[in-house]
Amino acid sequence: MTLAADAPTMSRQSPVAFWAGFGIVLALLIVAPLVLPEFWRRFVTEILIWGLLAMSSDLLIGYTGMVSFGHSAFFGLGMYGAAAALLSVRPPSLWLALAYGLVAAAAVAVFVAYFSTRLRDIYFSITTLIFSQIFYVIIFTWTEVTGGENGLSFRRPALAVPGLFSIPFDSNTLHWFVLLVVTVSYLVLRRITQSPFGMVLQSIRENEPRTRAVGYAVERYKIVAVMLSGLFAGLAGVLYALQNRFAAPDYVFFVVSGEVVIFNVMGGIGTLVGPIVGAAFFLLLREGFSRFFTEFYLIPVGLIFTAMVIFMPQGLLGFLRRRLNA
């Protein structure tokens, strides 16, 4: 009885609090580049990009219950797709970079999704990991096309709408552009998780055999989930390529996938916002510790992460899960 009595009040009050919080955070992020020094401005933009990647993986980890260890493949293909567009087409176009990156990531995602979704639990994790390594080896050794170990570097295109305006990216406009893309992606992902489709994903997470028994084509839902996730990961890759003006094989390596899982666990899976917070927390820890430990910052960060897995499985925002999904 108490549960039933609580439920309506929750659903009546939470959305207001949620959208108020959303508005405040968004406003802060819009103002951020105007008040922050150059280094931190870049830092916040980077958090947003990694946050988008982590969010895309949360769709699988948090909502469908599949831990992907292969998100670096989608991210990396997004980067290389953008690089291909910016290097091969003159004049370089931002929109073409986005399109190429998304197509590349989607193509890889179809392939990976088709094979990996037939497997469950750790077998899914291992398969995605192996797939990302296959792409890593191909990119690393196919030097004529991908630049091999050195990767590809290129110039940033202008932010332009043909016939309307064209302004070169500086760190402010880049930040706002990234913020816009990430915000829209967040809203879309949130909508997806709350749609009937998203409900089926969550029901797969809770009880896969029962979902199948009810009559849903579980495999098809999983394939679509992996593809959507891969698409958003590719989008993050394009943004990262734009920010850093290069594509490098290091970003296809599975350690990046591992970091994405770390972002999710640190921030709290199944919340979409949590992974962004996790990415921010991780990057701040890295920044803080690399002052003392230089490049060995992963020693304390790894210890903190391991301790969080044991003692704080909900992550930083896990306790807010109900409100964030309101």
Next chain:
Amino acid sequence: MPVLLDQILIQTINGIVTGMILALVASGLTLIFGIMDVVNFAHGELFMLGAYVGVTTVVATGSFWLALLVATVVIALLGAVIQITTLRPLLGRDPLTTILATFGLSLVLQNYALWQFGPVARKIPEPISGHFPLFYLDYPWYRLVIAGLSAAIIGALWLFLKYGTYGIWIRATTQDRVMASAMGIPVPWVHTAVFAIGAGMAAASGVLFGPLVGVNHAMGLDWVLKAFIVVVVGGMGNLGGSIAAAIFVSLLEAYASLWVSPAQAVIVSFVVLILTLLFRPTGLFVPTPK
């Protein structure tokens, strides 16, 4: 370049030698998975740290065989510490959490090695320097010794599991954790011991492998991936299957590297893994489940 019969024979021997080391790494991994559902992502790091302890001991004492022993014992103890502090609290949770925890540990251990030993690869001198003629090559005896030693260690493990009292405890815990506990077997300590044994075996293979290529902080990554492939292809938790799979995968890679670079030959084993998972997810080298 036409491939000659003697090249194929040489690659067969190379493949078996690498396969035996891989089998030693993977049997520890599969033992740990089979008994406690732990996917040990830090296994490659234990292999790498074992090699480093080996390097340090060889430099200090000059004896390779002492180094092999010291590395095995030290890393086994480290494994016990890791199991008690990190994995014991995770007992009964989703196996995925063990991947996460051991992944965190692997970052720590790898960067510790980089910090402690630096980025320059170290080399362990070969304890046996003789060669014998093999077609157009002088093939080092040491490689055959490695294969033999790995087989001996795995054989000893098998005998221990089959006939030793504690081995029987381990097998009992695999079959039924609760029942074993009811029979008075100290299950938590069996887990610790198994993890220590697996870690020690990884360290031993690290020392044995050290003379073939340099020892560096990133070598664990390659090996843990290969060991995962072998464990899955051989059937999770199946010792015999892992050994067969290790040799199978290494042979395929050795043959593939006749045509493509070794870096690309890795793809062959990736493909074997994916095909196995798709068509025979219980493993290639296990009897068909009824």
